[in-house]
Amino acid sequence: MKLAYWMYAGPAHIGTLRIASSFKNVHAIMHAPLGDDYFNVMRSMLSRERNFTPVTTSVVDRNVLARGSQEKVVDNITRKDAEEHPDLIVLTPTCTSSILQEDLHNFVERAQLEAKGDVILADVNHYRYNELQAADRTLQQIVQYYIEKARKKGELVEGKTAKPSVNIIGISTLGFHHQHDCTELKKLMGDLGIEVNTVIPEGASVNELKKMPQAWFNLVPYRELGLTTARYLEEQFGTPYVDITPMGVVETARCIRKIQQVINAQGADLEYEDFINEQTLHVSQAAWFSRSIDCQNLTGKKAVVFGDNTHAAALTKILSREMGIHVVWAGTYCKYDADWFREQVSEYCDEVLITDDHGAIGDAIARVEPSAIFGTQMERHVGKRLDIPCGVIAAPIHVQNFPIGYKPFLGYEGTNQITDLIYNSFTLGMEDHLLEIFGGHDTKEVITKGISADSDLSWTKDGQAELNKIPGFVRGKVKRNTEKFARDRGFKEINAEVLYAAKEAVGA
Amino acid sequence: MTVAQQPEALNFECETGNYHTFCPISCVAWLYQKIEDSFFLVIGTKTCGYFLQNAMGVMIFAEPRYAMAELEEGDISAQLNDYEELKRLCLQIKRDRNPSVIVWIGTCTTEIIKMDLEGLAPKLEGELGIPIVVARANGLDYAFTQGEDTVLAAMANRCPDKAPVTETDKNERNAISKLLNFGKKKEEVVQEESEYVDHPPLVLFGSLPDPVVTQLTLELKKQGIKVSGWLPAKRFTELPVLEEGYYVAGVNPFLSRTATTLMRRRKCKLIGAPFPIGPDGTRAWVEKICSVFGITPKGLDERETQIWAGLEEYVKLIRGKSVFFMGDNLLEVSLARFLVRCGMTVLEIGIPYMDKRYQAAELALLEQTCKEMGAPLPKIVEKPDNYNQVQRIYELKPDLVITGMAHANPLEARGINTKWSVEFTFAQIHGFGNARDILELVTRPLRRNNSLKDLGWDKLVKEEAKI
Numbered sequence: 001m002k003l004a005y006w007m008y009a010g011p012a013h014i015g016t017l018r019i020a021s022s023f024k025n026v027h028a029i030m031h032a033p034l035g036d037d038y039f040n041v042m043r044s045m046l047s048r049e050r051n052f053t054p055v056t057t058s059v060v061d062r063n064v065l066a067r068g069s070q071e072k073v074v075d076n077i078t079r080k081d082a083e084e085h086p087d088l089i090v091l092t093p094t095c096t097s098s099i100l101q102e103d104l105h106n107f108v109e110r111a112q113l114e115a116k117g118d119v120i121l122a123d124v125n126h127y128r129y130n131e132l133q134a135a136d137r138t139l140q141q142i143v144q145y146y147i148e149k150a151r152k153k154g155e156l157v158e159g160k161t162a163k164p165s166v167n168i169i170g171i172s173t174l175g176f177h178h179q180h181d182c183t184e185l186k187k188l189m190g191d192l193g194i195e196v197n198t199v200i201p202e203g204a205s206v207n208e209l210k211k212m213p214q215a216w217f218n219l220v221p222y223r224e225l226g227l228t229t230a231r232y233l234e235e236q237f238g239t240p241y242v243d244i245t246p247m248g249v250v251e252t253a254r255c256i257r258k259i260q261q262v263i264n265a266q267g268a269d270l271e272y273e274d275f276i277n278e279q280t281l282h283v284s285q286a287a288w289f290s291r292s293i294d295c296q297n298l299t300g301k302k303a304v305v306f307g308d309n310t311h312a313a314a315l316t317k318i319l320s321r322e323m324g325i326h327v328v329w330a331g332t333y334c335k336y337d338a339d340w341f342r343e344q345v346s347e348y349c350d351e352v353l354i355t356d357d358h359g360a361i362g363d364a365i366a367r368v369e370p371s372a373i374f375g376t377q378m379e380r381h382v383g384k385r386l387d388i389p390c391g392v393i394a395a396p397i398h399v400q401n402f403p404i405g406y407k408p409f410l411g412y413e414g415t416n417q418i419t420d421l422i423y424n425s426f427t428l429g430m431e432d433h434l435l436e437i438f439g440g441h442d443t444k445e446v447i448t449k450g451i452s453a454d455s456d457l458s459w460t461k462d463g464q465a466e467l468n469k470i471p472g473f474v475r476g477k478v479k480r481n482t483e484k485f486a487r488d489r490g491f492k493e494i495n496a497e498v499l500y501a502a503k504e505a506v507g508a
Numbered sequence: 509m510t511v512a513q514q515p516e517a518l519n520f521e522c523e524t525g526n527y528h529t530f531c532p533i534s535c536v537a538w539l540y541q542k543i544e545d546s547f548f549l550v551i552g553t554k555t556c557g558y559f560l561q562n563a564m565g566v567m568i569f570a571e572p573r574y575a576m577a578e579l580e581e582g583d584i585s586a587q588l589n590d591y592e593e594l595k596r597l598c599l600q601i602k603r604d605r606n607p608s609v610i611v612w613i614g615t616c617t618t619e620i621i622k623m624d625l626e627g628l629a630p631k632l633e634g635e636l637g638i639p640i641v642v643a644r645a646n647g648l649d650y651a652f653t654q655g656e657d658t659v660l661a662a663m664a665n666r667c668p669d670k671a672p673v674t675e676t677d678k679n680e681r682n683a684i685s686k687l688l689n690f691g692k693k694k695e696e697v698v699q700e701e702s703e704y705v706d707h708p709p710l711v712l713f714g715s716l717p718d719p720v721v722t723q724l725t726l727e728l729k730k731q732g733i734k735v736s737g738w739l740p741a742k743r744f745t746e747l748p749v750l751e752e753g754y755y756v757a758g759v760n761p762f763l764s765r766t767a768t769t770l771m772r773r774r775k776c777k778l779i780g781a782p783f784p785i786g787p788d789g790t791r792a793w794v795e796k797i798c799s800v801f802g803i804t805p806k807g808l809d810e811r812e813t814q815i816w817a818g819l820e821e822y823v824k825l826i827r828g829k830s831v832f833f834m835g836d837n838l839l840e841v842s843l844a845r846f847l848v849r850c851g852m853t854v855l856e857i858g859i860p861y862m863d864k865r866y867q868a869a870e871l872a873l874l875e876q877t878c879k880e881m882g883a884p885l886p887k888i889v890e891k892p893d894n895y896n897q898v899q900r901i902y903e904l905k906p907d908l909v910i911t912g913m914a915h916a917n918p919l920e921a922r923g924i925n926t927k928w929s930v931e932f933t934f935a936q937i938h939g940f941g942n943a944r945d946i947l948e949l950v951t952r953p954l955r956r957n958n959s960l961k962d963l964g965w966d967k968l969v970k971e972e973a974k975i
Contacts (some may be wrong), residue, residue: 011554033647035531040914048920095553
């Protein structure tokens with residue numbers, strides 16, 4: 001047993017449901033007790049869906065417990081088949097069905113005899129996988145099912161398309177800015193002269209899956225979702241995949257160069273260097289931002305980064321490599337894929353943190369007192385408590401992270417969006433700098449919110465007056481550091497002299 | 509059903525039970541706030557945790573006094589010892605939070621693996637020195653607000669059964685009021701006593717926000733009725749005394765287990781009344797309590813009339829309109845009854861579970877209200893089937909659908925007005941003073957429509973949904 005208040009990745013069935021409900025005309029039936037269909041609420045509220053979420057429950061109640069589901073699951077599948085005529089019904093196990101150990105395979109086989117659509121059982125064990133792993137597996141499972149089905153029927157289209165083409169794999173419902181990323185990636189492919197063969201799973205029909213082998217390569221923008229599918233397609237059809245996330249200027253260029261290599265190896269003769277150069281220097285503002293005075297003032301400022309593998313790794317590289325910001329630690333909650341994360345960020349931060357314990361993360365933030373946090377909604381709340389600004393870069397997320405405006409994180413427009421996010425999170429670099437030079441314009445009597453109440457030290461009038469001149473947003477920190485300095489050296493009182501001595505000694 | 513057939517005009521149906529509702533463990537969200545010295549430990553899986561985390565929204569960040577005891581594979585396969593594991597976690601809770609009670613919420617998983625929480629609790633309670641209350645608020649058996657019912661039923665067993673009587677107080681008839689007035693001077697107590705009619709002790713049950721508790725308590729005081737205690741109280745250490753023969757009355761329609769426990773285990777007498785939701789319900793509730801104590805209620809007529817007059821600006825927005833309850837929180841019958849009184853037509857009352865005995869007075873009032881208002885008697889659909897309901901909604905085109913979040917946006921996109929049902933559980937809706945809040949909620953979509961009308965943006969789905 002584990003005492004837990006907050007979790008970063010959801011249970012396995014959420015991952016399966018995200019995949020199923022991303023496809024068009026696919027229905028998921030959960031084998032679960034009443035109240036486990038909370039996914040419908042999230043999808044309806046967070047992504048403001050206009051349509052009913054195609055997820056229903058075959059309810060596990062006392063009767064099921066006593067006698068087994070018997071006909072219930074089969075009836076629910078065939079009923080849904082008749083009502084909505086989905087192409088595919090995905091029977092989704094939950095934690096409850098994991099321990100009931102009913103023969104769901106058998107139910108699927110029996111339902112398949114009657115149902116017009118296809119029926120499969122999602123192969124995910126609640127106790128082994130989390131939301132992200134389950135989503136990755138389910139996507140691969142559905143792709144494999146339809147590839148094999150097409151192969152059996154001789155409908156598989158194996159020849160490549162005439163022009164270079166790509167499958168974009170891993171865009172899904174409730175994903176962090178996935179919709180906007182998808183648009184940006186399609187645009188980028190258009191600019192590169194690459195046709196988009198399919199985008200899965202979001203908005204795709206399962207009937208399209210048989211044409212996936214036609215693509216010249218697969219693009220997997222997110223580390224967490226789609227790699228298993230890409231590897232499967234590589235193994236089956238030799239289709240190469242590109243798994244460099246085009247997030248940030250440098251990584252976007254790397255991704256494009258990799259694409260160039262992959263398609264030129266198949267006989268194309270495309271050269272993207274000019275495109276990269278033009279985009280980097282003139283379309284994306286991120287490179288220019290790095291040179292600007294604003295960014296110069298961010299140099300060496302401390303930040304911490306926490307999130308899923310994809311976003312935390314990319315942000316760490318952007319902060320460190322593209323903006324000269326000091327990333328004290330970078331962390332991920334994808335413990336199952338921790339080695340990859342370490343390898344990606346080790347050279348860009350002082351310390352790597354692998355944990356899914358939000359308490360440990362909160363403590364680590366308090367310990368380093370960064371100027372800004374880039375994390376999930378949980379870190380945003382830690383930031384609120386500690387009075388440190390936070391930019392949200394990864395799920396878990398709230399409704400405000402499903403913006404209506406166009407806000408991709410990927411591609412060249414993504415670099416602009418990320419620049420804004422980073423810059424606005426730090427207390428405006430230039431303003432901060434000027435305030436430091438002029439000693440602040442905030443001369444209210446209130447010094448800090450918790451004035452000396454928790455302190456064993458007294459501040460003299462002139463000490464307070466000096467402290468008062470320090471800009472509000474760093475005042476608490478200066479106060480703490482000065483007091484620590486004074487305590488260490490046995491000062492009973494803090495006057496202006498001690499304050500400045502502390503500044504000289506420890507940079508308070 | 510719990511009761512034999514009685515002559516009914518209301519039409520009861522039962523569907524498949526395929527409907528959306530909150531898991532009953534959600535009750536921790538309001539109960540931990542209500543019982544200030546409690547800590548709620550939900551013993552379940554990631555699924556439960558994920559639900560709580562998402563459903564509680566911002567509350568989760570406010571260092572809540574609840575947590576998950578997340579079961580891992582070793583717990584399921586009994587490789588780990590339940591007792592040792594729970595002891596470890598509860599010790600940590602005791603150390604970090606020092607609560608006066610730890611409430612264990614049993615879930616579907618603890619049911620299926622038959623974890624003997626009721627057996628483990630007394631043992632650990634002895635070792636830990638903190639009371640441990642066990643409530644099985646799981647989705648196998650219950651829906652949403654019924655979670656509170658399971659917790660309160662368990663708490664009912666913890667209420668002291670004897671008022672402590674000291675030497676000097678022996679001549680006092682009502683020892684509980686002494687207890688409540690602890691610390692006051694004797695003269696004051698006596699004086700205050702005189703404001704009340706002499707009646708057997710009355711304890712109310714149901715968790716309500718403190719301001720509502722005060723309002724309802726004062727409402728009864730106006731009739732000379734003294735509320736000797738509430739289950740639950742603000743603190744676990746202040747649970748009311750329940751002696752054999754005490755009277756009890758429910759304030760919410762979903763408390764049937766608590767009522768049963770109070771009657772059977774604590775030998776209390778249940779006052780079966782409509783619930784104090786809406787001015788009509790509040791009046792009927794007060795009247796019923798008065799009648800049991802042989803008191804002639806005073807001034808209720810004027811009070812109700814006055815409240816209705818104040819509501820007219822809202823009532824005129826909904827008069828003559830139709831409403832459809834999809835059903836998810838068991839408040840449906842009381843709300844429907846109030847809305848019929850407001851002049852609405854209720855097309856369907858979906859409800860997770862219908863205890864015809866506990867809700868008897870409320871059902872009778874609904875029927876009577878329909879007759880008086882000349883409204884058709886609604887059909888009551890227990891364990892509804894949301895899919896079928898949506899088809900009926902397409903057919904009936906109600907002016908308002910009261911439903912959960914899963915259906916609200918899709919229905920709105922199809923031009924059907926909705927109100928999120930869960931808000932009725934969290935808003936203050938009891939007593940005369942809060943009737944306005946109910947109508948504030950009910951009329952919100954209609955007022956929104958008034959602001960947005962003439963824009964021609966009713967239906968916002970491209971292809972009409974396939975039926």
